[in-house]
Amino acid sequence: MARKEYSFYPGCSSERLTSASNYMVSVEAMCKKLDVQLNEIPDWNCCGASIGYAEGGELPRHVMNARNLAISEQVNKGQDVVATCAACWLGARETKDRLAHDSDMLAETNEALREAGMNLQYKGEQEVRHMVEVLIEDLGYDEMKKPVVKSLEGIKFAGYVGCQTNRPFGIAGESFENPKYLDKLVEIVGGEPVEKYDQKVTCCGGALAFSEPEKSQAQIKKIIESAYDHGAEMIVTPCPVCQMNVEVYQGQINKRYGTKFNMPVMYYSQLMAVAYGGSAKDAGLDGQVIRARRLEEIAAKGAR
Amino acid sequence: MGDINTAMTEQYRNDFLKEVEANVEEGQWVKMCMQCGVCSGSCPLGPAWEHPPQEIFMMIRAGRREEVLKSDSMWMCTSCYNCIVRCPRELPITHIMHGLANYAHRLGLAPKMNPTRRFAKKFWNNLTKTGRVNEIELSVGLYFMDGFKTGIARAWAMKDVGIGMLKAKRLNPFGFVTHKGCKDKKGIHRMLKKAREIEDRRKGFAA
Numbered sequence: 001m002a003r004k005e006y007s008f009y010p011g012c013s014s015e016r017l018t019s020a021s022n023y024m025v026s027v028e029a030m031c032k033k034l035d036v037q038l039n040e041i042p043d044w045n046c047c048g049a050s051i052g053y054a055e056g057g058e059l060p061r062h063v064m065n066a067r068n069l070a071i072s073e074q075v076n077k078g079q080d081v082v083a084t085c086a087a088c089w090l091g092a093r094e095t096k097d098r099l100a101h102d103s104d105m106l107a108e109t110n111e112a113l114r115e116a117g118m119n120l121q122y123k124g125e126q127e128v129r130h131m132v133e134v135l136i137e138d139l140g141y142d143e144m145k146k147p148v149v150k151s152l153e154g155i156k157f158a159g160y161v162g163c164q165t166n167r168p169f170g171i172a173g174e175s176f177e178n179p180k181y182l183d184k185l186v187e188i189v190g191g192e193p194v195e196k197y198d199q200k201v202t203c204c205g206g207a208l209a210f211s212e213p214e215k216s217q218a219q220i221k222k223i224i225e226s227a228y229d230h231g232a233e234m235i236v237t238p239c240p241v242c243q244m245n246v247e248v249y250q251g252q253i254n255k256r257y258g259t260k261f262n263m264p265v266m267y268y269s270q271l272m273a274v275a276y277g278g279s280a281k282d283a284g285l286d287g288q289v290i291r292a293r294r295l296e297e298i299a300a301k302g303a304r
Numbered sequence: 305m306g307d308i309n310t311a312m313t314e315q316y317r318n319d320f321l322k323e324v325e326a327n328v329e330e331g332q333w334v335k336m337c338m339q340c341g342v343c344s345g346s347c348p349l350g351p352a353w354e355h356p357p358q359e360i361f362m363m364i365r366a367g368r369r370e371e372v373l374k375s376d377s378m379w380m381c382t383s384c385y386n387c388i389v390r391c392p393r394e395l396p397i398t399h400i401m402h403g404l405a406n407y408a409h410r411l412g413l414a415p416k417m418n419p420t421r422r423f424a425k426k427f428w429n430n431l432t433k434t435g436r437v438n439e440i441e442l443s444v445g446l447y448f449m450d451g452f453k454t455g456i457a458r459a460w461a462m463k464d465v466g467i468g469m470l471k472a473k474r475l476n477p478f479g480f481v482t483h484k485g486c487k488d489k490k491g492i493h494r495m496l497k498k499a500r501e502i503e504d505r506r507k508g509f510a511a
């Protein structure tokens with residue numbers, strides 16, 4: 001048996017051939033080395049994300065999240081729910097909090113849940129946690145360091161935490177203005193964090209990158225520019241929406257502003273997968289739109 | 305839709321604050337605002353907000369119903385939660401903004417062409433169809449929502465992004481046919497229908 005087991009909520013963007021499939025690949029490799037087992041919630045559905053409010057309203061959104069949590073309570077008994085996507089985590093956790101404090105809404109939620117299959121009832125038994133939360137709180141930095149066999153020495157990373165992994169819940173013991181955990185993760189794998197990355201918690205525009213591209217790209221530009229200004233070679237992030245927004249629009253930003261951005265944007269789990277001796281494929285490095293050549297080189301070398 | 309708007313206007317007459325408290329998500333918090341202005345300086349797309357959150361709260365209390373509900377300001381909210389963690393009165397500002405946008409949308413007062421409103425609608429319809437988001441159908445649907453010609457132009461402008469995602473195997477070009485979604489689609493549809501019914505009843509939307 002694995003040393004830790006969790007009820008896993010992967011979210012839409014982690015499915016095969018979707019925008020964060022490389023995140024998922026690297027999380028799998030990372031968890032294997034850490035002896036952490038993720039038990040996927042069967043037939044999970046989308047959480048509705050932060051943009052779901054406009055058409056979905058209140059109760060339908062909570063019901064979507066409650067279905068996942070109720071299935072988890074039924075099938076993955078006694079385990080905490082873990083999400084890798086900041087938006088999924090936030091959505092599910094907001095539902096949990098809301099239903100804990102509003103008994104009418106809870107009753108209504110269960111009334112709607114009865115219409116779905118599997119005989120579901122939401123009780124609110126399980127915690128809802130983010131993957132980095134679990135890594136830091138349940139395993140700790142020392143344990144995360146143990147499987148490291150390669151150092152990412154000489155690479156400078158700007159730790160871009162973004163919003164939803166950070167606010168309103170965040171990671172216990174960290175500040176909203178300057179959370180340090182991502183920098184610590186970079187240090188564990190031998191990389192160099194940018195000490196004073198002033199755009200660390202700046203919002204990239206989130207879902208509005210789609211609907212208000214000009215306004216969001218102005219935000220994204222600041223985030224990348226500051227990383228360059230501080231001598232970073234790559235950006236690292238814990239959030240699939242951040243990753244996608246900051247990586248894939250660089251070409252458009254270059255056209256609009258005459259910049260020459262070409263900076264890889266990685267997940268923390270990819271750095272860990274490489275440092276733990278994984279191949280480029282294990283770490284999902286083939287899933288970058290802007291390739292991280294230096295990481296590919298390190299991954300290609302035999303373990304030291 | 306227009307009928308619901310008329311009914312609500314009559315029911316609440318000159319008391320827009322009361323209407324917000326009854327029908328808008330977390331609306332009961334609005335009266336707690338002490339107009340300090342911290343939230344208004346927190347929005348990432350700040351300059352795009354004609355009426356920043358603090359002002360919206362003031363306008364609600366002043367009964368400026370049409371102005372608030374027809375505004376596109378709430379649609380500029382990126383859900384960044386800056387405001388929530390800073391507000392000295394702990395108002396759930398993000399949710400109130402979402403709630404106002406949703407309410408205006410349900411009443412048919414929200415700006416028709418606001419891109420976020422249209423995106424959000426497509427997004428929700430996309431994810432509820434199978435229970436999970438179908439990214440290719442969503443993106444293509446978005447490009448083409450103003451007709452074929454503009455669609456081609458938009459898709460062309462975005463082609464480098466799309467090609468990058470395809471090459472990185474992060475977009476499924478066959479997703480139109482291969483996307484499966486959840487097994488219990490029917491159950492999810494029934495469940496959402498029920499949830500909508502209950503919410504409409506509670507908020508007085510039911511016919």
Ligand code: SF4
Nearest residue numbers: 011012013047049088
């Ligand atoms: S937030 Fe995004 S990734 Fe998470 S379930 Fe919803 S659509 Fe999928």
Ligand code: SF4
Nearest residue numbers: 162163164206241242
């Ligand atoms: S930084 Fe952007 S993508 Fe990341 S959580 Fe915030 S809004 Fe979402």
Ligand code: SF4
Nearest residue numbers: 337338340341343391
């Ligand atoms: S920060 Fe809070 S109290 Fe201050 S204006 Fe905004 S909502 Fe009102």
Ligand code: SF4
Nearest residue numbers: 347381382384385387
């Ligand atoms: S969550 Fe919305 S309202 Fe609050 S600061 Fe961010 S954009 Fe502004």
